[in-house]
Every structure is written in C-alpha cells, then in structure tokens.
Amino acid sequence: MSGGGGYARKVVLWRHGQTAWNLERRFQGTTDIELTEGGVAQARRSARLLAALRPDAIVASDLLRTRETAAELAAVTGLEVSHDENLRETYAGAWQGLTHDEIVERYAEQYAAWKRGEPVRRGGGELETEVADRAAPVIERNVEKLPEDGTLVVVAHGGTIRTSIGRLLGLQPGTWEALGGLSNCCWSVLGESVRGWRLLEHNAGSLPEPVLGDDD
Template sequence: MSAPAGRRRRIVLWRHGQTSWNIENRFQGTTDVELTDTGRAQARRAARLLAKLSPHAILASDLLRTRDTAAELAALTGLDVEHDEALRETYAGVWQGLTHTEIQARYGEEYAAWKRGEPVRRGGGELETEVADRAAPRVVRAADELPPGGLLVVVSHGGTIRTTIGRLLGLPASSWEALGGLSNCCWSVLGEGVRGWRLLEHNAGSLPEPVIGDDV
C-alpha cells in the first residue's frame, strides 16, 4: 500500500553551480573543476531556496564543484553532507577537456550516435546506462532512509541527474535524451506516486537560463 500523499518522500536532484569549463563549453566528465565566483553565488542563492523545503538529508558527488555547492546548503540547514563517487558525472575518456565543437570535429559520428540515443562509450568512457547503474541505486538507498514525508537533496551533475531520473521513472534508455538538461544550480524534483517515482518539477529554481555543460 502506498503512503498517503502528505507522507510521501521526495528527492531533489540539484546540479552544481557554474564552472569555467561550463563557460568554455568544455566536456568536464570526472575532471575536478572548481566553481567560478558566479557558480558560488548561484549555489548560495539556490541553497536559500532549498533550505526552506526543510530537507532531511544531503547526498553529493565527491567532486569539488558538487562538494562546494552542497556545502552552501549544509551551512544553512546544519545537515552533514554524505559524499559518494557513485554520483560523479559520466567518465568520458578522451572527450574530457575538449569543447563540444572539438568533439564534433574529431569524433563526429560517435557524437551524433550519442545524440541519437544510441549506446555510446563517449571517448572510450562510460555508457549512460552504466552511469545510471551506479547512481540511481545510491539515490534510492538514501531515499529509503528518509522518514515518511522526508526530503532528500542530491547534489550531482547534469548527465548523471538525467540518467538517474530516466532510470527511476522507468523510461527506456533510448528516450533519456528527451529529458532536457539542467541549468547550473537548478534542480528537478521526484515524488513518490502510487506506481513509483514521478517527475514533479524539472529545471526549476530560477528564471530561464541557457543550459551549458556536458549534457547540452
């Protein structure tokens, strides 16, 4: 039997703030790039909004850009942040550090196949399904530890968030591209429904801004 509406758990999947590689349109993947001053300001602003939701737990990727983003919310809520490498961005091998224009020029067919939704090891790295295999179960385990009606904030990366949402919604991997990307420091919200997790909000948190990053 499902929980009453007011007792259902929610998951906020929050993307990190802006980095210099976002601005340069460079594929970051697992490269540890820090936030810009703008990114830190974005994190502080978003944290003020998310703190009002009274989260019960914060789970974050262990990369610097997500650690620093999560720290802003932890400072306001007094919650500890649990970091896990399972929430890192997709490892993209030789693509990492290249701009999207450079990737298209050097690996055009591979890039096009990825955008068509085909299973591709971008740059010799991970498949999107492999990212979901490591990230989604970690998010579910954390959500299972919430009290009834509890809220979990997950601080991660655009591609990882998209694949996690796709997996938790039960969508086929070929359709995950239909989920639009997240702007820096914006978030999506999943809520428990009668038949499983439901997408309640997507790319929320600010006036519309361009989506810049690996998941463009």
C-alpha cells in the same frame, strides 16, 4: 513542471554551480573542476530557496564542484553532507577537456549516434546506462533512510541527474535525452507515489507552485 502535494518522499536532484569549463563549453566528466565566484553565488542563492523545502538529508558527488555546491546548503540547513563517488559525472575518456566544437569535429559519428539515443561509449568512457547503474542505487538507498514524508537533496552533475531520473522513472535509455539538460544550480524533483516515482519539476530555479487542475 511544478508539482503539488500528495507525495510521500521527495528527491531534489540539484546540479552544481557554474565552473570555468562550463563557460568554455568544455566537457568536464570526472575532471575535478572548482566553482567560479559566480558558481558559488549561484549555489548560495539556490541553497536559500532549497532550505525552504526543509530537506532531511543531503548526499553529493565527491567532486569539488558538487562538494562546494552542497556546502552552501549544509551551511543554511545545519545538515551534514555525505559524499559518494558513484554520483560523479559520466567518465568520457578522450572527450574530457575538449570543447563542444572540438568534440563535434573530432568525433562527429560518435556524437551523432549519442544524440540519436544509441548506446555510445563517448571518448571510450562509460555508457549512460552504466552511469545510472551506479548512481540510481545511491539515491534509492538514501531515500530508504528518510521519514515517510522526507526530502532528500542529491547534489550531482547534469548527465548523472538525467540518467538517474530516466532509470528511476522506468524510461527506456534511448528516450533519456528527451528529459533535456539542467542549467547550473537548477534542480529537478521526483515524488514517490503509489505507482512509483513521478517527475514533479524539471530544470527549476524557483520554489514549486502546487498543480491546481484535473491532472493533480
């Protein structure tokens, strides 16, 4: 999805670069994993693109993979990064460190319930609504500090970004899965309009093109 103009403030929600556990399809959660060399290269490339949006502020999760990603944007914009632990990925207890196949094998019923959109404490960890409860207010507080046409970049994690978007758009939690996941170092963009937040882009990896049509 691409968005045009006409929006006051914008929020760019940027997922961190690739890690070894991403490649292994291993659930990271709050485990502190660094970027691979490829992940650093992804962050560097994306940072050059995002810098063209002329962001006014950067806030990031305090985990290493997001710190390293955010540092690449800070290097090309000159902005300082503020870090907030409330932007961390979902804590998933016993699921953390397991591969996707291991989770499906050991926690089949729990996994299926989560995929159906039911409130599930994966591995005994957080509910998705609890992740949104802690992360969305961080975004809102930082947006309030922006100028009227300002842009905030939030460097976080796939699950945290998805649940935060769902909360900010006012969607019912059972529908948040419909937003889909973000690839490493891709981003989504929210625009502030008179009717609240609108999703302008999702899982993008290039600069947005304006919407030219009847729905703009």
